[in-house]
Amino acid sequence: MKFIRISINEFKALLNRACESYYGHKYDFEDTAAIIQWLEIHDLMGIINFLGITDVNPKKLNLTPVLLKDNKKRFVFDNQKHSLMHTGSIITDMTLAKCHQDNICHSNINNTFQPIVILPSLIKCSQYGYYAKAWWAEPEKNLLYLASINPNEMYPNYSTIKINNSILNNKSELDLICSKDSINSIESYLKIPPLSQKGKVTREILACEFKQRFNEKITSGLYIETAQYTRLLYIADQILVEASEQSRLGAGE
Amino acid sequence: MNNHSHSLKQAKTSLRSPAKVMDLNRLGSFYPYKLSFMRKLMRKVMQEQWNINRVLFNLDKEGYGEAVYEITTPSNCYHFVVFANFLDSTLRTDRVIAEAWDMTVTLRHGPFKPDELETLKENVPRQEKGRMSAESLVLSRANKSSRNFEYVVNQLSSGMQPCIKKINEVGYLYRTTAVYGSGKFGMADWGKIKLAYQDFKEPFSAEMFACFMIRQFSLDQADHIAFKRAPELAVRLDDDIKRYFGIGNATGLGMAPFLIKHPLLINSWIETREFALAQVISNTLPNKNTLQALNLLIQRAIIHLNEITTNNESQNKINLEASQSLGSIIKWLSKETLQEWDQFIDYVTNHYNVEAQELINTILIEIHPEEVLSLEENHDIEEIYALSPEMKLLDLRQIIEKQYQWALQYDFNSKNANAVFWYRSEEKMEPRLGDRDIDQGAEKEILIGIARAVEQCHSTLNKLPPEININNVAEFVFAYPEHRQIIRRIQTMAKTKYGEIQANLLDKDVLPIHLLRCKLSFFGVGKFDPKSRLWVRNTMFQGAPITSDIGSKYKDDWIFPIMPNNQMSKGNEIH
Numbered sequence: 001m002k003f004i005r006i007s008i009n010e011f012k013a014l015l016n017r018a019c020e021s022y023y024g025h026k027y028d029f030e031d032t033a034a035i036i037q038w039l040e041i042h043d044l045m046g047i048i049n050f051l052g053i054t055d056v057n058p059k060k061l062n063l064t065p066v067l068l069k070d071n072k073k074r075f076v077f078d079n080q081k082h083s084l085m086h087t088g089s090i091i092t093d094m095t096l097a098k099c100h101q102d103n104i105c106h107s108n109i110n111n112t113f114q115p116i117v118i119l120p121s122l123i124k125c126s127q128y129g130y131y132a133k134a135w136w137a138e139p140e141k142n143l144l145y146l147a148s149i150n151p152n153e154m155y156p157n158y159s160t161i162k163i164n165n166s167i168l169n170n171k172s173e174l175d176l177i178c179s180k181d182s183i184n185s186i187e188s189y190l191k192i193p194p195l196s197q198k199g200k201v202t203r204e205i206l207a208c209e210f211k212q213r214f215n216e217k218i219t220s221g222l223y224i225e226t227a228q229y230t231r232l233l234y235i236a237d238q239i240l241v242e243a244s245e246q247s248r249l250g251a252g253e
Numbered sequence: 254m255n256n257h258s259h260s261l262k263q264a265k266t267s268l269r270s271p272a273k274v275m276d277l278n279r280l281g282s283f284y285p286y287k288l289s290f291m292r293k294l295m296r297k298v299m300q301e302q303w304n305i306n307r308v309l310f311n312l313d314k315e316g317y318g319e320a321v322y323e324i325t326t327p328s329n330c331y332h333f334v335v336f337a338n339f340l341d342s343t344l345r346t347d348r349v350i351a352e353a354w355d356m357t358v359t360l361r362h363g364p365f366k367p368d369e370l371e372t373l374k375e376n377v378p379r380q381e382k383g384r385m386s387a388e389s390l391v392l393s394r395a396n397k398s399s400r401n402f403e404y405v406v407n408q409l410s411s412g413m414q415p416c417i418k419k420i421n422e423v424g425y426l427y428r429t430t431a432v433y434g435s436g437k438f439g440m441a442d443w444g445k446i447k448l449a450y451q452d453f454k455e456p457f458s459a460e461m462f463a464c465f466m467i468r469q470f471s472l473d474q475a476d477h478i479a480f481k482r483a484p485e486l487a488v489r490l491d492d493d494i495k496r497y498f499g500i501g502n503a504t505g506l507g508m509a510p511f512l513i514k515h516p517l518l519i520n521s522w523i524e525t526r527e528f529a530l531a532q533v534i535s536n537t538l539p540n541k542n543t544l545q546a547l548n549l550l551i552q553r554a555i556i557h558l559n560e561i562t563t564n565n566e567s568q569n570k571i572n573l574e575a576s577q578s579l580g581s582i583i584k585w586l587s588k589e590t591l592q593e594w595d596q597f598i599d600y601v602t603n604h605y606n607v608e609a610q611e612l613i614n615t616i617l618i619e620i621h622p623e624e625v626l627s628l629e630e631n632h633d634i635e636e637i638y639a640l641s642p643e644m645k646l647l648d649l650r651q652i653i654e655k656q657y658q659w660a661l662q663y664d665f666n667s668k669n670a671n672a673v674f675w676y677r678s679e680e681k682m683e684p685r686l687g688d689r690d691i692d693q694g695a696e697k698e699i700l701i702g703i704a705r706a707v708e709q710c711h712s713t714l715n716k717l718p719p720e721i722n723i724n725n726v727a728e729f730v731f732a733y734p735e736h737r738q739i740i741r742r743i744q745t746m747a748k749t750k751y752g753e754i755q756a757n758l759l760d761k762d763v764l765p766i767h768l769l770r771c772k773l774s775f776f777g778v779g780k781f782d783p784k785s786r787l788w789v790r791n792t793m794f795q796g797a798p799i800t801s802d803i804g805s806k807y808k809d810d811w812i813f814p815i816m817p818n819n820q821m822s823k824g825n826e827i828h
Contacts, residue, residue, distance in 0.1 A: 005387075005439055007440060008436060008444065010436050010437060010439065026735045027737075028738045030738060031738070065731075067731070089737075090731050090737065093640055093726070101643070218445050218448070219387065219445060221387050239697050240679040241676045241678055241679065241687075243678050246692060250678075250687050250688075251348070251506060251685045252786075252788040
């Protein structure tokens with residue numbers, strides 16, 4: 001497998017162009033690019049997730065989620081079978097605004113995929129001085145994913161836990177809680193016994209490890225598989241305009 | 254807001270209004286000043302006495318080959334690598350789309366390792382098509398001035414110094430056509446530079462230093478070729494003349510989107526300049542010494558303006574008017590007894606155009622280093638444009654109507670207000686300006702029309718159907734995600750004073766050259782020579798020290814460079 005090494009700034013510029021090309025100006029493409037960048041820098045497959053979306057939906061679609069319930073301290077969204085990549089931010093915006101008003105907000109996001117993209121959104125909650133937690137499951141693999149962050153922190157803690165499938169029944173696809181006060185345990189929301197006794201942590205990334213991953217990339221750049229880089233470049237290049245003698249006049253020639 | 258705000262509360266004079274300062278015409282009248290990046294860099298280099306040594310100078314008799322300079326600072330070591338190549342004159346162009354250059358260079362961290370030269374040789378001359386390591390800070394290239402270079406070498410190899418008047422027509426031996434940093438082509442990220450290479454922690458200081466070194470090489474190369482041509486007869490270029498040589502630069506539209514996409518950074522630059530001015534006006538009074546310094550610097554500025562050579566009629570007119578205005582101001586000063594600087598500023602504002610006003614502001618800042626130099630380290634800004642989702646729509650609307658009132662004055666339904674679009678060409682992603690009626694690619698335009706985006710957002714806010722119950726920004730962007738990006742910007746910039754250039758950049762008659770000059774002035778660039786409304790030639794480091802000056806006493810006084818009174822060059826005029 002061949003890799004190309006690029007800097008973070010270079011990567012950011014490439015993603016901005018790719019997202020502008022794919023999403024157009026109808027969406028906050030810079031924000032989506034920043035989410036992909038965060039995931040990739042922290043070794044959480046940002047590029048693969050983005051390219052996965054472009055594979056599924058090669059054309060630009062109406063990507064707005066539907067708000068199913070809007071109660072005190074609670075939202076329920078239907079993400080219309082779209083990735084959370086391009087809707088996670090506006091859902092987090094809604095959650096943050098309700099938390100600001102009601103001191104806490106619990107959002108359920110159904111009918112979605114790629115829930116891991118919620119991780120950078122947790123940092124936004126933290127920067128507001130709020131506590132935040134998110135969790136989702138992969139029932140077919142008996143896995144529960146948990147992420148949490150305290151106020152004013154740079155990184156969340158993120159873990160994957162092996163769990164009994166029966167306790168995951170009826171669970172919405174992604175839960176996001178944002179609160180001004182510390183949040184109850186995820187087990188209490190899931191109504192299950194404490195996971196430390198029943199569950200088994202299969203993967204854990206602590207905040208300090210996220211920071212370490214960032215520092216590594218700042219120092220040395222990112223190594224991206226050449227095939228993925230080429231695909232990103234192809235998408236990004238769609239925003240470039242064909243050159244002509246006439247267009248050269250537009251540069252002052 | 255940056256950290257000037259607290260001190261300002263104690264100042265008698267407030268900062269000028271954004272409506273005044275951020276007017277495009279005024280921004281296009283800014284001059285390099287005491288805190289411009291080149292000035293700051295030179296103070297650092299001279300005060301810290303950086304050691305700059307040529308460790309390789311492998312040039313043939315025509316000046317082609319490689320050169321390496323090693324730079325030792327108090328805390329670190331770098332090397333600057335030059336590849337000088339033959340370039341057919343038909344291929345010599347200022348355009349970014351060029352494929353070959355007279356000189357290509359890179360600035361890298363660490364001591365020079367000869368075994369890395371081959372890898373560099375494979376990549377540096379290819380510029381955008383090469384790849385650089387994470388230890389590289391800058392990649393750049395430059396072309397010879399066809400008017401000056403051969404003339405200077407001929408003079409030196411004939412045992413004569415070049416004529417100053419002839420040099421003044423251009424002012425440099427080489428002209429850079431692109432200077433890349435901040436992670437381009439695999440180089441060190443800005444985040445890394447700030448942390449690991451603190452000598453260059455100020456924005457663009459690594460890029461400026463590379464330009465300084467290009468200038469140094471251009472002088473060394475000219476001396477070298479002259480000696481190779483006539484070892485017995487040749488003379489070295491006189492140091493006074495060397496100092497008068499700057500390094501040329503050609504800047505096009507590529508710089509313009511930067512100013513729009515980094516409003517927090519621009520706010521910081523401009524707020525620092527405005528604060529320096531406010532502090533001088535507020536904290537000092539005219540006295541014998543400062544009035545004398547003012548007078549001398551105005552006189553030097555007049556000479557400087559009169560010496561600028563450009564074929565651009567409009568620029569010539571600007572320079573002439575500015576010079577005449579300064580002449581009148583000197584006369585007025587000789588008759589008046591100034592009690593306060595405000596009195597002077599009021600007079601200039603009421604009687605002269607923005608060019609003269611900004612010249613005087615620049616001079617006032619220059620003659621008060623004690624008020625200004627403490628502001629030197631304030632340019633690093635973390636650029637985060639976060640949404641405040643809880644903000645009430647009423648508050649958002651008020652912010653727009655108060656702080657973006659300038660953006661609501663345009664009628665974007667009129668053809669002229671939305672006549673042009675900015676886009677990236679497939680040729681090296683070069684930013685270009687298109688006419689909507691003529692050019693292809695409007696559907697791929699860059700989001701540079703801030704006024705239009707604000708107006709569209711405001712219009713949507715005003716037209717919200719009453720049956721839709723939207724109270725806050727989160728609910729608004731949930732329903733209208735197309736406005737999220739501009740709202741993030743509006744909310745962020747509402748906490749600042751400057752940053753938004755108050756102009757419609759989609760207007761039929763937009764003058765991007767004002768944007769270029771504004772940014773270049775903060776770099777420290779002078780002698781603007783516009784080639785069209787879209788690109789400008791200019792001169793960097795003219796009058797600045799040369800490397801052999803490092804270690805001598807530094808007089809930080811090379812603003813408005815003028816021709817040296819060099820006896821050795823007299824009588825060498827071209828007739």
